[in-house]
Amino acid sequence: MDKHELRILLLTGILLGTFLFAVLYAANKKNIDVPACIPYSGAFKEPHIRPLDKNTYEVFCVAKMWAFEPSEITIPAGSEVDFYLTSTDVVHGFHIAKKDVNMMAVYGGINKTTVKFNEPGVYKIICHEYCGAGHQNMMAEVIVNRKPINTNQ
Amino acid sequence: MQISKSFKRTIIIELIVPVILLVLGIYHGLMQVIYRAGLLHKSSTAHLDYYQGLTLHGVINAIVLTTFFGVAFGHATMAFYLKREPNKSTVAISMWLMIIGTILAAIAMLSGNASVLYTFYPPLKAHPFFYLGAALLVVGSWVAFWGWIKMYRTWRKENAEAKIPLAVLGTIINFTIWSICTLAVAYEILVLLLPWSLGWTKTVNVTLARTLFWFFGHALVYFWLLPAYIMYYTILPKVAGGKLFSENAGRLAFFLFLILSVPVGVHHQFSEPGISPSTKLFHSILTFGVAIPSFITAFTISASLEYAGRKRNAKGLFGWMKKLPYWDKKNFLFGYLICGLILFIFGGFTGIVNSSYALNNVVHNTSWMPGHFHMTVAGPVFLAILGMSLYLITKLGGKKMRFQSYAVMVPYLWMIGILLFSTGLMWGGLMGEPRRTNLGMSYLNPDSPLFRPDWVPSTLLALLGGIIMTAAALLYFISFFATLFAKKTTNEMLELPVAEPLHQESHVSILHKFTPWLLVMVIVIILAYIPALLDIKKYVGPSAPPYLPTNPLPVKK
Numbered sequence: 001m002d003k004h005e006l007r008i009l010l011l012t013g014i015l016l017g018t019f020l021f022a023v024l025y026a027a028n029k030k031n032i033d034v035p036a037c038i039p040y041s042g043a044f045k046e047p048h049i050r051p052l053d054k055n056t057y058e059v060f061c062v063a064k065m066w067a068f069e070p071s072e073i074t075i076p077a078g079s080e081v082d083f084y085l086t087s088t089d090v091v092h093g094f095h096i097a098k099k100d101v102n103m104m105a106v107y108g109g110i111n112k113t114t115v116k117f118n119e120p121g122v123y124k125i126i127c128h129e130y131c132g133a134g135h136q137n138m139m140a141e142v143i144v145n146r147k148p149i150n151t152n153q
Numbered sequence: 154m155q156i157s158k159s160f161k162r163t164i165i166i167e168l169i170v171p172v173i174l175l176v177l178g179i180y181h182g183l184m185q186v187i188y189r190a191g192l193l194h195k196s197s198t199a200h201l202d203y204y205q206g207l208t209l210h211g212v213i214n215a216i217v218l219t220t221f222f223g224v225a226f227g228h229a230t231m232a233f234y235l236k237r238e239p240n241k242s243t244v245a246i247s248m249w250l251m252i253i254g255t256i257l258a259a260i261a262m263l264s265g266n267a268s269v270l271y272t273f274y275p276p277l278k279a280h281p282f283f284y285l286g287a288a289l290l291v292v293g294s295w296v297a298f299w300g301w302i303k304m305y306r307t308w309r310k311e312n313a314e315a316k317i318p319l320a321v322l323g324t325i326i327n328f329t330i331w332s333i334c335t336l337a338v339a340y341e342i343l344v345l346l347l348p349w350s351l352g353w354t355k356t357v358n359v360t361l362a363r364t365l366f367w368f369f370g371h372a373l374v375y376f377w378l379l380p381a382y383i384m385y386y387t388i389l390p391k392v393a394g395g396k397l398f399s400e401n402a403g404r405l406a407f408f409l410f411l412i413l414s415v416p417v418g419v420h421h422q423f424s425e426p427g428i429s430p431s432t433k434l435f436h437s438i439l440t441f442g443v444a445i446p447s448f449i450t451a452f453t454i455s456a457s458l459e460y461a462g463r464k465r466n467a468k469g470l471f472g473w474m475k476k477l478p479y480w481d482k483k484n485f486l487f488g489y490l491i492c493g494l495i496l497f498i499f500g501g502f503t504g505i506v507n508s509s510y511a512l513n514n515v516v517h518n519t520s521w522m523p524g525h526f527h528m529t530v531a532g533p534v535f536l537a538i539l540g541m542s543l544y545l546i547t548k549l550g551g552k553k554m555r556f557q558s559y560a561v562m563v564p565y566l567w568m569i570g571i572l573l574f575s576t577g578l579m580w581g582g583l584m585g586e587p588r589r590t591n592l593g594m595s596y597l598n599p600d601s602p603l604f605r606p607d608w609v610p611s612t613l614l615a616l617l618g619g620i621i622m623t624a625a626a627l628l629y630f631i632s633f634f635a636t637l638f639a640k641k642t643t644n645e646m647l648e649l650p651v652a653e654p655l656h657q658e659s660h661v662s663i664l665h666k667f668t669p670w671l672l673v674m675v676i677v678i679i680l681a682y683i684p685a686l687l688d689i690k691k692y693v694g695p696s697a698p699p700y701l702p703t704n705p706l707p708v709k710k
Contacts, residue, residue, distance in 0.1 A: 005402065005452065012448040016441045023437065023510045032511045037429045040694025065705035086426075089707070090700050091274050091359065093424075093518050097585025102424050102514040107276060107359045107697035109426030128518040128587035130204060130270055132277065132702035133196070136595045139603060 035103050038110040044086045049073055057081045063092035063105035066134030068125060074143045077120045081142075085111040093128035096142065104129060117144045156647045160228070160238050161549050163248050164647075167225035168542045170252065171218040172633060174259075178213035179626045181206035186574070186619030189590075190612040191597030203591040204268045204702065211271030212262065215530060217255055219377045220290055222538045223331070224251065224297045226380050227324045229545060231301045233649050234318040235308045243300030247293045254289025257282040268702050270589065272366060275346060275357045278699035278708060284347045291335045298328040317665055319403050320387045320649075326407045327379035329671070330414045333678075334372030341365040349699060356696035360427035360689050367418035368682065375414040375443075377530050381537035382406070384490055385454050390652035392484040393477055393491075395461025397652045402453045404664040406446035412674045413443040416681030423513040427693045432684045433510065439681060440508035447501055454494065460655060479565075482557045486650070489540025492564035496532030496571055500525060503579070518589075520615075521582025524575040531571060531622075536564050543633055551645040555635035559628040566625035574618025581611030 026032040038044075047062045047069040057079055062069045064087065075081065085094050087105035094103045096115070103111040117123070127138035184206055187193055196202055201209075224247060232238050260282055261267035267279035273287075305325065317325075341362050348354045386403040390396055397403070419436035422428055462473020477491070478484050503525040507513055516522065547554050554560060578586075586592070586608050595603040597612055663669065698707035 002399065004456070005399065008448065008452040012445060016444060019505060019509060020438065020441060023434075023512070026511055027434070032514075034423045034430050034433050034511050034514070035426065037426055037688065037692050039692050042694070065700070089697070089705060090277050091363075093587070095518065095585060095587065097519070100514045102517045104422075104425035104518075106363070106426055108694040109360050109692065110694075111424075111426035124585070126585060126587055128590070129274075130207075130589040132700070132705075133204075135204075135589075136591045137603065 036112040038084065038112050040108060040110055044084050044110050045088055055079050059083050061085045061094065063087045063094065063127065065089050065132050066138040068127070068138070068140035071140040072143060073141070074145065075117060077144050077147045078118055079144070080114060080116045082112065082114050090131045091129050092131045092138065093126070095126050095128045096123050097126070098123060117142065120144045120146045154233060154236065154647050156232060156238060159241060160232070160244060161645060161647070163244050164225050164228050164545065165549055167221045167248060167251070168545060169637065170255070171213070171221040172542060174213045174217055174255070176630065178210050178218070179623060181210040182214070183619055183623045185210065186616045188593040189597065190616040191593050191599070191609070192616070193593045194598045194600070196591065196594060202265065202268060204270070205262065205265055207589060208268050208270050209262050212258060215271055215377070216287070217290065218538065219534065220294050221251060222542065223327070223376060223380055224294050225545070226541060227297060227301065227328065229647060229649065230320040230324050230383065231304060233647055234321045235304060237304060237308065239297070239300035239304045243296050247297035247300070250289050250293030250296060254286045254293060256286070257289065258286030261286065272370070273346070274366070275349070275359055275362050276697035276700050277702055278350050281347060281350045284342045284350060288339060288342045291339060295332055295335070298332060301325070301328070316660065319400055320383050322404060323379055323383040323386070323407050325667070326411045327376060330372050330411060331376045334369045334376070334415050337365040338369035356698050358689070358693060358696045360425070360693045363422065363425070364419070364428070364685055364689060367421040368415065369418075370421060371418045372414040374529065375410055377534040379407070379410065381493060381533045382450060384537050384541060385450060385494065387652050388486060388650045389454060389490045390457040390461065391650040392487045393458050393461040395457050395464060396655040398453050398456035398460065398655050399658065400654045401658050401661055401664055402449050406449045408664065408670045409446040410443070411670050412677055413439060415674070416677045417443055417508075419685055420508045420513070423510065424517045427689050428685055429688045429692070432688055435684065436681060437508055437510040439677070441505070444501070444505060457652070457655070480561060482561055485554070485557070485561050486540045486544055488561055488564040489536045492568040493533030493536040496528045496568055499575070500528030500532050504529065516582055518587065519582035520578040520586040520588045523588050524578030524582055527571055527575050527578070536567060539563065539629055543636065546633065546636055548646050548648045550637070551641040551643045552636050552639045553642050554632065555639050556632040560632040563625050563629045563632070566628070567622055570618045570621030570625055572618070574615050574622060577611050577613070577615030577618055580614070581608055584608060584611065586611060
């Protein structure tokens with residue numbers, strides 16, 4: 001093998017090794033991971049928003065042709081939300097661009113991710129998988145309000 | 154070399170059919186950027202719906218064109234290098250299966266009964282013709298391969314000591330990958346979807362079907378790419394005026410593709426339920442592995458081109474880049490291949506982004522994705538197909554190329570178009586712009602409550618790129634069809650440019666044997682896909698009934 005070829009292979013190895021390290025570091029140290037995999041249960045087909053404690057919410061989100069339920073999720077700033085997602089018909093997408101939340105809603109499958117909303121504002125949830133004639137209208141919103149002033153303190 | 158009339162006619166037909174369909178494919182590409190930029194606020198134009206057009210665009214450009222060309226180019230390389238023709242009946246059966254399959258699928262799509270996009274994700278249901286057509290197209294390509302295997306065996310017996318020509322090695326490896334990966338999609342189509350679309354079975358396991366699709370779907374991209382790689386190794390150095398830096402590097406690259414093309418499919422499913430994060434991470438790592446043969450190729454081809462430049466007295470470190478025959482009409486293939494390579498630098502690196510596990514959260518299913526893959530499949534793959542189709546038409550038809558200056562311009566114009574188009578799409582994607590969406594109806598419609606003014610500049614940039622790409626395609630069609638219908642002026646020949654190796658390299662026996670590599674391939678596939686199937690068994694719930702894209706209620710049977 002030519003010495004230049006050896007060098008280029010070594011460089012390739014270092015480059016891909018660096019990428020791999022970054023991926024593992026993000027997953028293990030920064031908790032930036034792909035969605036979690038939850039065993040199927042029919043209970044996830046009932047949409048709800050439930051506060052678990054002061055700063056934590058659980059949202060069961062159901063995607064169907066051509067809307068999300070719930071379609072409006074209102075929470076105070078600083079809340080952490082566990083999103084559980086499924087579809088009751090075709091495949092849909094669930095994307096909150098500013099928060100890098102990116103999941104597929106699949107019939108018979110339950111997806112889960114946790115995300116913290118610190119900044120007040122309106123976060124659009126967009127269906128980004130083709131789901132039929134009404135696909136381009138399928139969206140929902142997370143409305144993050146300013147933190148209520150706590151008068152007890 | 155001289156070839157029989159029937160064989161020649163088959164190759165020419167297999168080159169022409171997809172180029173004719175491509176007119177429709179390009180039209181729908183243009184229509185999409187127009188809708189997406191918000192210039193149209195409706196669901197259909199000229200009786201063709203946006204998503205119907207998107208299905209046609211994907212199926213024609215990414216499946217029909219690439220499969221027909223893969224077979225035609227395979228016929229040409231196998232016959233040219235082994236100095237014999239494949240068995241007549243396999244050649245004919247293969248062609249007819251592919252044509253009938255294409256017609257069936259075209260009927261389903263054009264009648265509006267298969268607007269399910271080229272990934273045909275269930276539980277969206279298409280007309281049975283769509284599934285049947287896809288299956289026949291694939292089986293047709295298998296039959297051609299069976300003919301080549303027989304031909305290769307006879308050649309092997311007569312030339313026991315000879316090195317396998319690199320182009321033959323590449324073609325056999327490409328169709329081995331293809332045969333194995335299409336088994337999964339054949340199972341998906343014939344066992345899961347076809348009976349279900351006919352109403353014989355009631356439900357389908359959606360995650361299983363998607364996993365089978367991507368078992369096929371990522372290897373598919375290497376099936377697109379390897380003919381281009383064969384041209385990079387065996388043709389580009391020659392038309393650049395140089396020699397191939399290392400043939401053994403090429404052999405190694407092809408064998409690495411053989412073992413790593415299939416067991417990476419789950420990286421298309423990072424965002425979906427039913428498959429555990431550990432399986433996803435494993436596929437992510439394997440995908441990094443499949444980048445290695447592309448790095449090897451980048452080096453070997455650059456070194457070959459540098460040699461060509463230095464032969465023309467290039468000076469300095471990068472002077473050779475200026476001394477290459479970019480505008481040489483006689484060597485017009487050079488432009489097609491070099492522009493594809495340049496695009497592939499960007500296509501490759503954005504691909505590494507997509508396969509980087511959780512980083513996929515940022516870009517999955519946004520318009521970043523088509524931004525990426527238009528720099529691969531509509532970059533090196535598409536340009537190699539266009540260039541080689543034109544080249545083979547002139548040689549096999551005994552024609553002189555017409556509108557030569559148009560044909561020489563096409564790849565450069567196309568490259569500029571793609572770079573603008575993909576930049577627009579990827580920029581939009583990072584802002585959350587979804588792919589596969591008729592944006593003109595909602596997000597890019599100022600009268601809609603969903604209007605997103607922040608996506609106006611990105612979709613306009615993609616529109617500009619799309620218009621330039623369409624212009625390049627028009628110039629190509631003019632040159633291609635004018636050449637096709639031109640009078641015969643020279644002898645009809647099967648001829649390919651042949652790049653000689655720069656060095657006499659040692660004979661590395663492992664690079665001339667298929668069996669050990671095939672074994673490793675099977676083992677890696679099993680290691681990668683058993684966990685995925687176990688995950689599906691563990692996590693996935695009930696199966697789904699069929700749905701039509703137009704109705705939120707399931708189809709009743």
